[in-house]
Amino acid sequence: MPRNASAAAFRPQLIKWIGNKQNQAQAIIAHFPPAFATYFEPFLGSGGVLGVLCPRRAIASDGFLPLMEIWRALLTDKEQLKRDYADRYALAAQLGKRPAYEQVLQRYNRRPNGADLLFLCRACYGGVVRFRKHDGHMSTPVGIHEPIRPESFAARVDAWHARTLGTEFLHLDFAAAMELPARHDLVYCDPPYSDSQSILYGAQDFSLDRLFKSIARCKARGVNVALSIDGTKFSGRKLCDVPIPDGLFVRQEFIRVGRSMLKRFQMEGRTMEHHKVEDRLLLTY
Numbered sequence: 550m551p552r553n554a555s556a557a558a559f560r561p562q563l564i565k566w567i568g569n570k571q572n573q574a575q576a577i578i579a580h581f582p583p584a585f586a587t588y589f590e591p592f593l594g595s596g597g598v599l600g601v602l603c604p605r606r607a608i609a610s611d612g613f614l615p616l617m618e619i620w621r622a623l624l625t626d627k628e629q630l631k632r633d634y635a636d637r638y639a640l641a642a643q644l645g646k647r648p649a650y651e652q653v654l655q656r657y658n659r660r661p662n663g664a665d666l667l668f669l670c671r672a673c674y675g676g677v678v679r680f681r682k683h684d685g686h687m688s689t690p691v692g693i694h695e696p697i698r699p700e701s702f703a704a705r706v707d708a709w710h711a712r713t714l715g716t717e718f719l720h721l722d723f724a725a726a727m728e729l730p731a732r733h734d735l736v737y738c739d740p741p742y743s744d745s746q747s748i749l750y751g752a753q754d755f756s757l758d759r760l761f762k763s764i765a766r767c768k769a770r771g772v773n774v775a776l777s778i779d780g781t782k783f784s785g786r787k788l789c790d791v792p793i794p795d796g797l798f799v800r801q802e803f804i805r806v807g808r809s810m811l812k813r814f815q816m817e818g819r820t821m822e823h824h825k826v827e828d829r830l831l832l833t834y
Contacts, residue, residue, distance in 0.1 A: 564595040565676035571597030585735035591726035603712045610719040610726040618663025620718040635699035637668035650691040658686040727763040732771035780829040798831040
């Protein structure tokens with residue numbers, strides 16, 4: 550399967566999410582093999598690379614069930630996905646953005662579900678979907694921005710639906726998902742970053758060593774793997790210390806990210822001139 554030639558024109562995000570790679574997707578995809586069989590993305594998140602790549606055949610997965618409920622609805626009942634967002638947007642128009650957000654947040658924390666998460670991630674501060682460690686509750690405050698209108702969101706649903714028709718969405722732990730690829734397939738991994746993302750969903754229990762073992766098994770089967778991981782911070786003054794196993798990767802590239810939204814959240818809007826970030830892109834081929 551060749552890379553998609555129309556990828557550069559696709560920019561609208563379906564889900565607002567910290568760590569979204571949609572703005573960097575073209576730079577990442579430029580380092581993918583020129584042809585591959587099935588594309589796998591076992592840390593799907595907001596699917597920025599998947600959406601830009603628009604592969605003919607893909608298996609995209611995540612261990613976070615409410616998130617995967619959104620992605621499954623995108624393909625199986627996109628009109629319901631539009632209604633879910635519109636209903637919560639209407640609640641914000643009725644009650645005000647902050648009271649509506651708090652109501653949806655409390656309901657989500659009582660029973661995590663994709664419909665509420667969809668609105669929360671579009672309305673929370675910077676898309677920083679963070680969770681308290683002691684009870685697992687989402688704790689991000691409402692954002693200063695206005696959520697996009699239902700008409701705009703519906704157009705994004707239609708666009709993403711068309712670009713993911715060849716994708717199968719699975720609720721799977723990454724290690725189980727990475728046992729599925731075969732020779733000539735491509736796996737792109739975008740896991741939680743150990744240097745900065747411990748407050749994000751699933752990050753508290755994430756094991757980088759376990760991921761490296763899964764990558765090694767993929768490589769042994771002839772599967773190509775690309776991994777985005779901590780690179781440089783503080784505008785290049787810090788190279789993040791990542792325990793990369795010797796010989797696992799053939800080369801590394803650095804992908805410019807810009808200013809960290811997570812750092813912006815932590816600094817409460819203070820100046821960001823010295824917080825430009827680059828990611829490492831590690832490649833087994």
